Amino acid sequence: MAPISILSEEERRRKIVNINSETVTNTTSSYFPGHYPGEDHTWSLSKFKNSFRVRFHQNETDNASFSLIGIDASIANAFRRILIAEIPTLAIEYVYIEANDSVISDEVLAARLGQIPLTASRDGLRWLNYIPRPPQGMLGEDSGKPEDDREPKDNDTIVLKLHVKCEWKDGKKKGAEGTPEELYEHSNVYASDLVWEPQGRQEEMVTEKEGGGVRTTNPRILLAKIRPGDEIQMVCHAVKGIGADHAKFSPVATAAYRLMPTIDIVKPILGTDAKKFARCFPKGVIGFEQVTKEESQQKGSGYEGNAGEKKAVVKDSMRDTVSRECLRHEEFQKKVKLGRVRDHFIFSVESTGQIASDDLFIESVRILRGKCRALKGQLADIMR
Known part of the structure; x- marks a missing residue:
């Protein structure tokens, strides 16, 4: 009852x-x-x-x-x-474009690439360093140069390459009728076309046994559509960041x-x-x-x-x-x-796929604990 x-x-x-x-x-x-x-x-x-x-x-x-x-x-x-806003994740920050024949402008395509969630092994993501971004226009503390001129290192920068060229399928030619999938090869550019190129110790430190190394959480994210003769070729540098730097680094959808x-x-x-x-x-x-x-x-x-x-x-x-x-x-x-x-x-x-949802909460506890320790140390300094 x-x-x-x-x-x-x-x-x-x-x-x-x-x-x-x-x-x-x-x-x-x-x-x-x-x-x-x-x-x-x-x-x-x-x-x-x-x-x-x-x-x-x-x-x-x-x-x-x-x-x-x-x-x-x-x-x-x-x-x-x-x-x-405070759990570091991996996202594309710099895009070096060698060719872009698609109808999408360079800056829009670069922005789309930045929104792709990237993941790797849990230990590998922790091994990569997060370098806080100085306010725009300020010099980096480590090199004395503007932030964009900081030399990338294997423990803070992931290199991804994208090279796709659209061609006619065998036996097809201009004027043929059919769907783009029937007529063209590589007419759709997906996130899976991004290829990780390990640098230095990355292959040893970042790769996990299951699932490979650095990869997109969803390989079917559509980046652009191209037609025969069109080519996209670029080099992307992914770094760790936090949601307070940019929303693309936020590890949660909700x-x-x-x-x-x-x-x-x-x-x-x-x-x-x-x-x-x-x-x-x-x-x-x-x-x-x-x-x-x-x-x-x-x-x-x-x-x-x-x-x-x-x-x-x-x-x-x-x-x-x-x-x-x-x-x-x-x-x-x-x-x-x-x-x-x-x-x-x-x-x-709700995770974007970079870090498991329950691990995200554990990470937030770890970060809050670090904040408390820092505050405790500052209070101890004040009381001396």
Whole structure:
């Protein structure tokens, strides 16, 4: 038998952000020292270890969904920002064009090449150095030259070559009828046409046993279309960068979080009202159960005389999108309370394919830990 009320008033007041028909209330966290008399809410590592939990809902190579329970919104948002803008990845930065007979201009084709996600072995990507970009026009600190004149090295630059020439297929000639695939050879230029040329120690350090070395995450990305006699020949230099430098370096297509929804049915919703109530939510959020004989005999329960009738119960509140639709109907007034748990964050991370989605979160933890160590060191210097 599912309970009618999920949370007590005290629990709701402390942990739940209230979602009302027109407003959102109780948004501020009250767990800080001195707020509740006789209660100690000072932060401690042992309390954090006991309360913090990670729960995975989906774990695929390119898509992960998991919950972080027991942390503050500022920490959850730090992870989100790091995922988007601070995890280094590989992308084409410099394009040296020798021939481009396609209808796409040089600068547009170079921009398209920069948007292709590149990947390699996990250890290989870590071996490559990330060199922070100075603001445009400033000199590089390492060489004393403008950034574009920095000499590439095997541990910071990947060389990719693209050379494609379109020709007539055997037996075909000008004026023949048919589709481009039937008439031409190499009329479509794909990401798979980019060929990695290892430099120095790269073949040893970057190559993995399965999948080869540096490669595109999706070989079927279309770059350009050319016709017989047209040729594209260029050399590309890929470097590591972060999303804060340029969006092409961001390793995620989506990195977002939402608070865990709560649906608290405080008064019975029965029969046709229960069916209507279920339609106010996404499929799977609300289910039905029969009122038991014991419930129908309890005075003041709201089930008196309704044994065997269907009642609405919450099956899976995580599926809810908090649309407030149920609050717009008069028959549900004062029967349901909507909210969100302020310390339960449901993350959705969709990788572009360069780094596995669950590894991305581990990388964000590593980067945040490094930031904390740096801040701790700076504070120690100040206190000396």
